[in-house]
Amino acid sequence: MLPLRVEDQAIGPDLLQLSAAIEVSSVSVTIADMTANDAPLSFANEAFLKTTGYSRDDIIGRNCRFLQGEDTDPEAVRAMHNAICAGESLKIDILNYRKDGTPFWNNLHLSPVYDARGVLSAYIGVQHDVTDERAAQEMETHRQRIEALGRMAGGLAHELNNMLQPMLTLPQLVSDSLPEGAVEAREDLAVLEQSARDARDLVADMLAYTRVSKSGEEALPAQQAIEQALKIVERTLAGRVGVRFYTNTSEALKITRLSQGSLQQILVNLALNAADAMGSKGHVDIVLEQHADGGALMRVRDTGSGMPPEVQARIFEPFFTTKPIGEGAGLGLHVVRDLVRHAGGEISVISEPGQGTTFLIHFPPATAVEPKE
Ligand SMILES: Cc1cc2nc3c(=O)[nH]c(=O)nc-3n(C[C@H](O)[C@H](O)[C@H](O)COP(=O)(O)O)c2cc1C
Numbered sequence: 001m002l003p004l005r006v007e008d009q010a011i012g013p014d015l016l017q018l019s020a021a022i023e024v025s026s027v028s029v030t031i032a033d034m035t036a037n038d039a040p041l042s043f044a045n046e047a048f049l050k051t052t053g054y055s056r057d058d059i060i061g062r063n064c065r066f067l068q069g070e071d072t073d074p075e076a077v078r079a080m081h082n083a084i085c086a087g088e089s090l091k092i093d094i095l096n097y098r099k100d101g102t103p104f105w106n107n108l109h110l111s112p113v114y115d116a117r118g119v120l121s122a123y124i125g126v127q128h129d130v131t132d133e134r135a136a137q138e139m140e141t142h143r144q145r146i147e148a149l150g151r152m153a154g155g156l157a158h159e160l161n162n163m164l165q166p167m168l169t170l171p172q173l174v175s176d177s178l179p180e181g182a183v184e185a186r187e188d189l190a191v192l193e194q195s196a197r198d199a200r201d202l203v204a205d206m207l208a209y210t211r212v213s214k215s216g217e218e219a220l221p222a223q224q225a226i227e228q229a230l231k232i233v234e235r236t237l238a239g240r241v242g243v244r245f246y247t248n249t250s251e252a253l254k255i256t257r258l259s260q261g262s263l264q265q266i267l268v269n270l271a272l273n274a275a276d277a278m279g280s281k282g283h284v285d286i287v288l289e290q291h292a293d294g295g296a297l298m299r300v301r302d303t304g305s306g307m308p309p310e311v312q313a314r315i316f317e318p319f320f321t322t323k324p325i326g327e328g329a330g331l332g333l334h335v336v337r338d339l340v341r342h343a344g345g346e347i348s349v350i351s352e353p354g355q356g357t358t359f360l361i362h363f364p365p366a367t368a369v370e371p372k373e
């Protein structure tokens with residue numbers, strides 16, 4: 001086949017223009033030579049090199065499977081193998097890796113090129129990096145799940161509250177009718193009533209967490225909202241680590257464009273990461289202060305493993321995780337940053353291996369809020 005390279009003077013003016021166009025195209029384009037053994041790449045445009053981080057010298061003459069790695073789905077590789085053996089075209093999303101090891105989702109379109117005699121001479125591959133779209137999709141699915149859970153919790157809460165009514169009111173009535181000396185029985189009834197109250201509070205917390213309040217309509221009172229959120233955080237941590245909350249701000253400090261549910265999601269994600277990093281012992285400290293600009297500054301501090309700079313640099317990337325397969329999706333901090341930015345805020349991290357980690361979240365004052373991204 002013709003090697004489609006701009007610098008090749010042997011090809012005619014039309015082809016030269018065509019290859020120049022492909023070269024500057026914003027989508028990645030590769031061509032594999034099907035007349036040679038193992039379908040080596042004979043061409044890759046600039047966009048492909050930019051996306052993957054490889055140089056032309058690294059890849060020309062090699063089969064494109066060098067992009068695959070540890071978590072690439074073998075089913076997807078088999079599907080490509082079968083399509084190529086059959087000379088058919090194929091569209092597929094496959095997890096690939098850049099030269100520096102970063103994973104990315106590649107939406108790949110493979111098409112066979114037949115010569116005038118009907119012989120398969122080449123394959124053309126068109127690649128799109130769809131990592132951000134897939135992350136957005138996962139977040140949307142997650143949001144829908146929370147929303148469905150919210151609807152279900154709403155229905156359940158109503159019924160549960162009805163069922164709890166007798167347990168909330170009867171113990172007192174029965175207690176009043178007991179003879180003076182029935183101290184133990186009264187204590188038992190008080191325990192019963194307290195349990196019913198706890199159950200009612202739990203239902204209320206669940207509702208606050210799952211309710212999809214429209215962020216931005218009402219400002220959140222920072223201190224109160226954090227205290228409320230910490231109830232859910234503590235339940236989620238289930239005693240793995242303790243949580244302490246410190247603040248010296250006035251109760252008037254507000255966070256705008258952030259819903260109670262989003263604040264809870266932020267704190268749950270940060271606290272779960274902290275618990276993982278601390279090997280489930282110690283405390284997560286949450287500190288709320290007023291920032292010099294009048295906004296809110298929230299710090300979430302742990303005394304866990306800390307992170308080396310190369311990990312810190314990537315923690316907000318979608319799908320970046322250092323946890324074993326099945327334990328971390330690598331989405332927690334991506335979601336956190338998204339929620340913080342939606343509120344016009346910014347998140348940063350200070351960490352050192354062995355010295356723990358502090359996340360700093362700055363929410364601007366009510367008047368200065370411009371959502372980012
Ligand atoms: C033109 C062309 C482009 C390709 N691009 C990619 C790619 O971007 N990512 C990838 O994982 N595989 C890509 N492949 C598929 C692999 O090269 C290879 O065909 C696949 O891994 C199945 O074959 P194997 O089972 O022998 O590895 C491409 C194949 C061709 C022919």
Ligand SMILES: Nc1ncnc2c1ncn2[C@@H]1O[C@H](COP(=O)(O)OP(=O)(O)OP(=O)(O)O)[C@@H](O)[C@H]1O
Pocket residue numbers: 269273274277302304305306307311315316320321322323327328329330331332333334357
């Ligand atoms: N407090 C922390 N201490 C040390 N490392 C952390 C801390 N928080 C995050 N990390 C690092 O950042 C990575 C990304 O965190 P992120 O919450 O986005 O994903 P994850 O926890 O791996 O998975 P999940 O999607 O389940 O949250 C973690 O895998 C971990 O390496």
Ligand SMILES: [Mg+2]
Pocket residue numbers: 269272273328331332333
């Ligand atoms: Mg996490």
